[in-house]
Amino acid sequence: MTKKIATREAYGAALVELGQKNPAVVVLDADLSKSTKTYDFSQKFSNRFFNIGIAEQNMMGTAAGLAAAGKIAFTSTFAVFATGRVYDQIRNSIAYPRLNVKIGATHAGLTVGEDGASHQSVEDIALMRCLPNMTVLVPADSVEARAAVLAAADIDGPVYIRLGRSEVPVLHDEANFNFVPGKAITLREGKDAAIIACGIMVSAALEAAEQLANQGVSVQVLDMHTIKPLDVEAVVEAARATGAVVTAEEHSIYGGLGGAVAEALVENYPVPMRRVGVRDTFGESGKPQELLEKYGLTASDLVRVVYEVLKRKGK
Amino acid sequence: MSKKTEKLAKLRDQARQIRRYIVSMVGEAGSGHPGGSLSATDIVTALYFDVMRIDPQNPGWPDRDRFVLSKGHAAPVLYAALAERGFFPVEKLRTLRQLGSPLQGHPDMRKVPGVEMSTGSLGQGLSAANGMALAGKLDDRDYRVFVLLGDGEIEEGQVWEAAMAAAHYKLDNVTAFLDHNGLQIDGPTDVVMSAEPLADKWRAFGWEVQEIDGHDMEQILSALARARETRGKPSIIIARTVKGKGVSFMENEVNWHGTAPKPEQVEKALAEL
Numbered sequence: 078m079t080k081k082i083a084t085r086e087a088y089g090a091a092l093v094e095l096g097q098k099n100p101a102v103v104v105l106d107a108d109l110s111k112s113t114k115t116y117d118f119s120q121k122f123s124n125r126f127f128n129i130g131i132a133e134q135n136m137m138g139t140a141a142g143l144a145a146a147g148k149i150a151f152t153s154t155f156a157v158f159a160t161g162r163v164y165d166q167i168r169n170s171i172a173y174p175r176l177n178v179k180i181g182a183t184h185a186g187l188t189v190g191e192d193g194a195s196h197q198s199v200e201d202i203a204l205m206r207c208l209p210n211m212t213v214l215v216p217a218d219s220v221e222a223r224a225a226v227l228a229a230a231d232i233d234g235p236v237y238i239r240l241g242r243s244e245v246p247v248l249h250d251e252a253n254f255n256f257v258p259g260k261a262i263t264l265r266e267g268k269d270a271a272i273i274a275c276g277i278m279v280s281a282a283l284e285a286a287e288q289l290a291n292q293g294v295s296v297q298v299l300d301m302h303t304i305k306p307l308d309v310e311a312v313v314e315a316a317r318a319t320g321a322v323v324t325a326e327e328h329s330i331y332g333g334l335g336g337a338v339a340e341a342l343v344e345n346y347p348v349p350m351r352r353v354g355v356r357d358t359f360g361e362s363g364k365p366q367e368l369l370e371k372y373g374l375t376a377s378d379l380v381r382v383v384y385e386v387l388k389r390k391g392k
Numbered sequence: 393m394s395k396k397t398e399k400l401a402k403l404r405d406q407a408r409q410i411r412r413y414i415v416s417m418v419g420e421a422g423s424g425h426p427g428g429s430l431s432a433t434d435i436v437t438a439l440y441f442d443v444m445r446i447d448p449q450n451p452g453w454p455d456r457d458r459f460v461l462s463k464g465h466a467a468p469v470l471y472a473a474l475a476e477r478g479f480f481p482v483e484k485l486r487t488l489r490q491l492g493s494p495l496q497g498h499p500d501m502r503k504v505p506g507v508e509m510s511t512g513s514l515g516q517g518l519s520a521a522n523g524m525a526l527a528g529k530l531d532d533r534d535y536r537v538f539v540l541l542g543d544g545e546i547e548e549g550q551v552w553e554a555a556m557a558a559a560h561y562k563l564d565n566v567t568a569f570l571d572h573n574g575l576q577i578d579g580p581t582d583v584v585m586s587a588e589p590l591a592d593k594w595r596a597f598g599w600e601v602q603e604i605d606g607h608d609m610e611q612i613l614s615a616l617a618r619a620r621e622t623r624g625k626p627s628i629i630i631a632r633t634v635k636g637k638g639v640s641f642m643e644n645e646v647n648w649h650g651t652a653p654k655p656e657q658v659e660k661a662l663a664e665l
């Protein structure tokens with residue numbers, strides 16, 4: 078059994094690691110530090126932790142001011158409140174002035190689970206992706222989440238880091254892991270089709286590729302941890318090598334990874350493509366696994382969609 | 393003349409000069425916000441020409457005092473003060489709002505030396521000022537952070553989130569001005585959305601409150617001196633002002649919020665100033 082760790086856990090641990098390394102790092106939260114996992118940082122570096130209360134707009138604006146005065150400011154709350162609730166604050170006080178604010182958005186996607194649609198952000202990638210100056214990172218596991226947090230601190234400018242509530246399998250090997258923002262990671266080579274995935278869908282993609290391999294279909298799997306700037310070269314290369322592309326994300330099919338990959342392919346190397354994601358609907362209450370099944374975000378959904386795209390490729 | 397009288401006279405003269413620039417540059421641009429720039433002129437002049445510790449040769453100096461123009465539409469008053477103070481040549485003022493000019497319609501901190509925060513979307517400046525003030529305390533720097541709010545702007549909820557936080561974190565290095573000119577875009581603030589009683593509200597949020605005439609240089613300076621002495625809480629100076637102050641036909645006229653004067657109106661205004 079592979080080990081399972083939530084990416085938000087890795088986020089909290091990485092913040093502590095950063096806090097030890099870099100005195101310029103400060104962390105802000107909006108009354109969710111136990112859930113976002115900024116709590117450990119708040120205990121170890123109490124003078125550099127600011128609980129702003131349930132006032133997300135003020136949290137973003139305060140982080141902008143801290144960054145303007147030389148700090149690397151990590152803000153944390155649930156993805157739904159970290160984006161839509163404060164969109165104008167991020168746009169005008171952070172992205173436009175290109176300030177060094179990092180948004181650690183936890184509880185993204187349907188796997189929030191029982192809290193339901195009000196708390197399930199399936200549009201946050203789209204919202205962040207169209208902001209100039211914003212980097213958008215969607216780590217697939219705890220190893221990648223840690224690397225993404227450390228990399229975010231080194232980027233001079235705003236970074237959105239999308240994190241999950243639920244435990245996910247550890248895919249990457251901590252000891253030999255090389256994370257470069259904007260550079261996709263090929264997890265599996267293949268020649269018939271490519272699955273380009275991010276976040277929790279990377280492990281589903283690997284599972285699907287394994288099943289397909291047993292059925293004689295060879296599938297490449299790309300971990301597209303950076304949605305922006307997108308690794309267009311890797312996308313085009315995958316299309317060229319396989320001639321059929323499927324994207325997979327725990328997010329709306331509009332404006333997220335699927336949208337970004339579609340844009341890149343249409344302009345550079347059109348091939349048959351399908352997007353797996355939330356199909357223009359809000360979520361609902363349920364167990365994470367139940368929701369993934371109901372909304373078509375499992376390995377077997379990916380297998381089905383790969384066959385669909387292969388059929389089109391054959392024509 | 394005593395030294396103090398001399399200083400006040402100089403500041404008043406400086407304010408008059410800044411008002412002239414505001415009228416000319418908005419006139420030249422053909423668009424912009426003269427009313428709220430003119431109401432804030434005496435406050436901004438006091439800050440930039442007497443109170444703030446700044447070095448135009450070194451706009452990134454870590455120990456500098458900061459000024460956040462939360463009501464970003466009053467950019468002309470900030471630009472005129474910065475230019476007169478030597479952050480950039482005054483000739484630049486003529487490029488306001490033109491393609492390629494650093495002087496954007498609303499302040500852009502990445503384009504203009506001396507602009508501390510990009511603003512324009514109302515209600516966000518106090519949060520940024522708080523962040524700068526927190527950083528100052530963290531780094532043991534004794535710089536002060538000033539912020540100018542509009543009396544319509546404070547209808548934004550974020551302002552009160554930030555007001556709460558400034559008191560909670562005991563940000564006595566923050567001094568806010570409320571440019572209380574009684575007007576916003578759609579009419580008088582009492583008619584559109586009253587935030588009264590203003591002083592009581594800020595006091596209830598934990599702030600040290602002073603109420604002054606925002607065109608009386610002596611009152612502005614003494615209120616700032618008192619704010620500097622206040623410990624353990626942030627200060628707000630509620631400055632009663634006149635929108636369009638100094639230009640008779642603009643004073644208290646809601647239509648001069650965001651209308652540029654025509655060339656003959658510029659001339660008439662300059663003759664008065």
Ligand SMILES: Cc1ncc(C[n+]2csc(CCOP(=O)(O)OP(=O)(O)O)c2C)c(N)n1
Nearest residue numbers: 428465512513514542543544545575576577
């Ligand atoms: C968030 C936001 N909403 C609306 C506007 C449009 N707007 C610009 S100025 C203004 C009125 C501001 O009134 P006040 O704060 O009293 O400014 P002043 O009278 O000092 O010019 C409005 C509604 C804006 N810039 N930002």
Ligand SMILES: [Mg+2]
Nearest residue numbers: 543544575576
């Ligand atoms: Mg007003």
